[in-house]
Amino acid sequence: MNADSVAAFGHATGIYAFMNTAFGWPAVEVIHFVALSVLLGSVGLFDLRALGLARAVPMRALHRLVPFGVGAFVVSALSGLLFFVSAPDQYMFNPAFRLKLACMGIAAANVAVFYTAFPQRVGEAGAEEEARLPVKVIAAISLLSWVGVIAFGRLITMFRPPYHWCFACG
Amino acid sequence: MDQVAGLEQSAFATWLRESSWALFALLILHTLTMGAIVGLALASCARLLGLASAVPLPAFGRLTRVLGWALAAAAVSGLLLVAAYPAKALTNPLFYAKLAMAASAAAIAWNLQRWVFAANVATVPSWAPKLAALGAALWIATLAAGKFLAYTHKMLLVG
Numbered sequence: 570m571n572a573d574s575v576a577a578f579g580h581a582t583g584i585y586a587f588m589n590t591a592f593g594w595p596a597v598e599v600i601h602f603v604a605l606s607v608l609l610g611s612v613g614l615f616d617l618r619a620l621g622l623a624r625a626v627p628m629r630a631l632h633r634l635v636p637f638g639v640g641a642f643v644v645s646a647l648s649g650l651l652f653f654v655s656a657p658d659q660y661m662f663n664p665a666f667r668l669k670l671a672c673m674g675i676a677a678a679n680v681a682v683f684y685t686a687f688p689q690r691v692g693e694a695g696a697e698e699e700a701r702l703p704v705k706v707i708a709a710i711s712l713l714s715w716v717g718v719i720a721f722g723r724l725i726t727m728f729r730p731p732y733h734w735c736f737a738c739g
Numbered sequence: 740m741d742q743v744a745g746l747e748q749s750a751f752a753t754w755l756r757e758s759s760w761a762l763f764a765l766l767i768l769h770t771l772t773m774g775a776i777v778g779l780a781l782a783s784c785a786r787l788l789g790l791a792s793a794v795p796l797p798a799f800g801r802l803t804r805v806l807g808w809a810l811a812a813a814a815v816s817g818l819l820l821v822a823a824y825p826a827k828a829l830t831n832p833l834f835y836a837k838l839a840m841a842a843s844a845a846a847i848a849w850n851l852q853r854w855v856f857a858a859n860v861a862t863v864p865s866w867a868p869k870l871a872a873l874g875a876a877l878w879i880a881t882l883a884a885g886k887f888l889a890y891t892h893k894m895l896l897v898g
Contacts, residue, residue, distance in 0.1 A: 598886045614779070696798065719767075
């Protein structure tokens with residue numbers, strides 16, 4: 570995959586033209602960020618409870634919000650693709666974007682570990698009960714990963730022009 | 740406009756603009772806290788609409804207390820961002836709309852916390868889900884206004 574072929578795809582599909590309408594880019598930014606906010610308000614809350622905040626909340630009950638986080642992740646990924654396709658050179662070589670992707674990878678692997686290695690522990694902590702250590706560790710990694718995704722996403726504009734900052738581009 | 744220019748040219752505002760990290764640190768803090776606020780407002784709305792209804796209201800209220808801290812941090816970081824580029828915000832009508840919507844949404848959040856989550860009510864009052872939905876919509880509109888500020892300003896600096 571190179572920047573030119575991605576840009577050609579953006580032009581051919583009309584994504585580039587849409588994103589460069591008067592309010593195309595900021596409107597997609599709003600959708601992208603609302604989706605990330607839903608992630609914080611669902612998965613992030615579940616993580617905070619696992620880490621000990623508001624122990625009166627039974628984890629299984631709070632887990633009912635997590636599917637909304639999964640849906641929000643899909644929306645944020647799809648809206649993020651619209652940015653990427655519209656200006657691939659601004660993202661591909663950008664260290665903040667690469668770190669954002671790394672955080673997303675860690676978060677995804679973390680979710681996979683959580684639901685495969687500890688499926689019985691998802692909601693085991695009832696009201697006033699403490700989550701077990703492995704669940705706490707996974708919750709901490711999850712929370713840090715999503716905070717990293719948002720923080721590095723915000724930093725993308727700091728690295729302009731991105732080629733100047735790409736130490737791995739040769 | 741003289742006062743705006745005075746603030747813009749103050750040593751602190753100049754440092755905020757010229758520092759290699761300060762402005763981005765503020766932007767990250769503002770983004771994370773606004774994300775937390777919108778997320779918590781939507782979660783409150785979901786709880787009051789009956790999702791995750793097994794979570795007791797007072798217990799859920801302990802989670803939504805985070806909203807108060809996030810709001811304080813968003814307000815402080817937002818004020819500092821305005822201090823860095825005062826003309827950019829203060830000459831844009833959208834900025835005042837953003838402030839009005841944020842103030843209304845914060846008042847709604849306070850009322851929900853006071854009269855529903857912390858009030859030990861047995862059942863969700865009928866008005867609460869509608870108020871929570873209005874609050875969440877206002878937070879999303881606040882967030883959207885913030886994003887559009889970057890695209891609609893008429894002036895970046897006075898000088």
